[in-house]
Amino acid sequence: MLKPIAALRFASVAIVMLAGSCAAPLNDDEMRFADPVANHPIQVEPRAFMVSLEPPSLSAGLSPGDAGRLGTLVADFLEKGNGAISIAVPSGPNSSRTLDYLGEKLAAMGVPRSRIIVGANANDGKVTVGYMGYAAKLENCADWSHNVGYTTSNEPTENFGCAVQRNIAAQISDPHDMIRPRAETDADAVRRTTVLGKYEKGESTAATKTEAQSGSVSDVGKK
DSSP: OOOHHHHHHHHHHHHHHHHHHHHSOOOHHHHHHHOHHHHSOOEEEEEEEEEEEOOOBTTTBSOHHHHHHHHHHHHHHHHHOEEEEEEEEEOSTTHHHHHHHHHHHHHHTTOOGGGEEEEEEOSSSOEEEEEEEEEEEOOOOOOOOSOTTOOSSOOOOTTTTHHHHHHHHHHOSOGGGGTSOOOOOOOOHHHHHHHHHHHHHTOOOSOOOOGGGSOOOOOTTOO
């Protein structure tokens, strides 16, 4: 049995050692484990986006449902598509007319003709329209069934930050931006000239706001 003074010294040393262990810097593995971005990286990979449509009627065109699906695909392509959009139709006597119809339809929807590729196939009698894009994905988060409230190491769990990373991946407009940022758009020359002109005259360069744009929703409390 330790004497009172020896026991006190032992306890003091133990407290100092414990405090020192809490303040010690984390090693590389722990630092990586505590960083949700490094521990749950978002992966970006090429992906084919396609719709399968019934061959359009030469008199009535596409059905309303197919026209809606095609419109959604084209809107996505114009926003985040890379390269060209392709049209493949069943081979047959009407293949050329079908290609012409769909090509003109895509052009009318805003797709540059230089980015439209057409061709015939003998697939399943369907028309296929598609393009190559990019998709962001993340591995499934780990099992949350165990009690994360009990820990003797006080380190983050394996799942730390995983849900946030998955939400970020789901909200990215164009995952290709994570590989290479898109180029800047041209400056507004008209607005730039206006601002510089006001600056040279010593006038305010801020945009004029109307009373409706003031942000005030109530006069309560105003004197």
